[in-house]
Amino acid sequence: xTSSPAPARGPDRVLRLPDxxxxxxxxxxxxxxxxxxxxxxxxxxxxxxxPADALFILGDLFEAWxxxxxxxxxxxxxxxxxxxxxxxxxxxxVGLGNRDFLLGDAFAAAAGVRLLDDxxxxxxxxxxxxxxxxxxxxxxxxxxxxxxxxVRDEAWQEQMLAQPLEARIELAAKARLASKAxxxxxxxxxxxxxxxxxxxxxxHGADTLIHGHTHRPRTHAHEGWTRxxxxxxxxxxxxxxxRRAEVLRWTAAGFERLxxxxxxxxx
Numbered sequence: 001x002t003s004s005p006a007p008a009r010g011p012d013r014v015l016r017l018p019d020x021x022x023x024x025x026x027x028x029x030x031x032x033x034x035x036x037x038x039x040x041x042x043x044x045x046x047x048x049x050x051p052a053d054a055l056f057i058l059g060d061l062f063e064a065w066x067x068x069x070x071x072x073x074x075x076x077x078x079x080x081x082x083x084x085x086x087x088x089x090x091x092x093x094v095g096l097g098n099r100d101f102l103l104g105d106a107f108a109a110a111a112g113v114r115l116l117d118d119x120x121x122x123x124x125x126x127x128x129x130x131x132x133x134x135x136x137x138x139x140x141x142x143x144x145x146x147x148x149x150x151v152r153d154e155a156w157q158e159q160m161l162a163q164p165l166e167a168r169i170e171l172a173a174k175a176r177l178a179s180k181a182x183x184x185x186x187x188x189x190x191x192x193x194x195x196x197x198x199x200x201x202x203x204h205g206a207d208t209l210i211h212g213h214t215h216r217p218r219t220h221a222h223e224g225w226t227r228x229x230x231x232x233x234x235x236x237x238x239x240x241x242x243r244r245a246e247v248l249r250w251t252a253a254g255f256e257r258l259x260x261x262x263x264x265x266x267x
Contacts, residue, residue: 028212059097
């Protein structure tokens, strides 16, 4: 696959890749932001060199996205350019995360990508998998689910986007500080709900779920179904042992977790 799909209004819900596909890559939770230089550099190198025939970014590509007018800012503009360069060589789909749920049609058009519906089905290599950012599955976190319902409401988004860009950026910064304070508390965060995950899989006749959001990269083998949790990318952590970044690659042989450098080597 060498051509990028033409952006279209509305997220993709059901996808079938052609038989010519050899490799499909999945990444999520890069939280790109100005100042996270190592993470950005690794992502830029990977995007330029991946041999995958299709790429899926399952949410939280950006640490914050408060409207598609952000694409004119210097750092975000560079990210859009990188996406467009990759999308010119293979199709790229971008899902909405809890940090960048305001990604919209103008962003998709500028980047040459397609937006991806949460709980979308993808068929390749004779199998169907279900894709998600993952936050909708964490239903035990009731306060977050109430917040998610509010910010995904069309009327709320219209009111938010009607504010000046500078005001939106300031609001996002305050929200990040509050979120960081919450994460620093000694609590156990909710994980994907198994019953809800199984219902999504049953809807599409699938046995494999791929998601991010929880920052707990691992493959869970359940009875009759599998859950691949994607890694977040953080190569700017102060402690070397805390730095990580991973690509999940799907081929006819199965799934493999690779470092960005490994995933960038032609196979």
